[in-house]
Amino acid sequence: MCTLSGxxxxxxGHILWECPFARNTWALVRGKIHKSSSEAPCFYLLARQMLDRLPKKEMEVWAMTAWSLWTARNKFHFEQVQTPPTLIFRRASSLLDEYQRLMATLPA
Ligand SMILES: [Zn+2]
Structure with a gap:
């Protein structure tokens, strides 16, 4: 059973997309992402669909938010610490900012 919603x-696909907990996090993301279907029977197909639909910048936000959701799931599962969706989203955004800053310093 789902660690977060039971x-x-x-x-x-459930943990990172369909779960009400994940939906609350995706609702904070701007752009096309949260207007997508809320069902993801297969995470691989969902990721493919996002790659086809989203501009590169939004795809980066999508990937980082999915990572942040997974980290929050593990924190709850192993440490019984629940992370609010606003914090999950903020962590994804700041990690993405940091990544983009570092990429900008690399020689072409
Ligand atoms: Zn769930």
Whole structure:
């Protein structure tokens, strides 16, 4: 069962996309991402769909937010510490900012 909601099998698609907990986090993301279908029977297909639909910048936000959700799931599972969606989103944004700053310093 889902670690966070206890409502569904804990598939990757559920934890990172379908879970009400994940939906609350995705609702904070601007752009096309949260207007996508809320169902993800297969995470791989969801990722492919996002690659096709999203501009590069939004795809980076999508990947980082998915990573942040996974980290929050592990924190709850292993340490029983629940991370609010606003913090999950903020962590994803600041990690992405840091990544983009570092990439800008690399020689072409
Ligand atoms: Zn769930």
């Amino acid at each position: 409502q569904h099998d804990e598939t990757t």
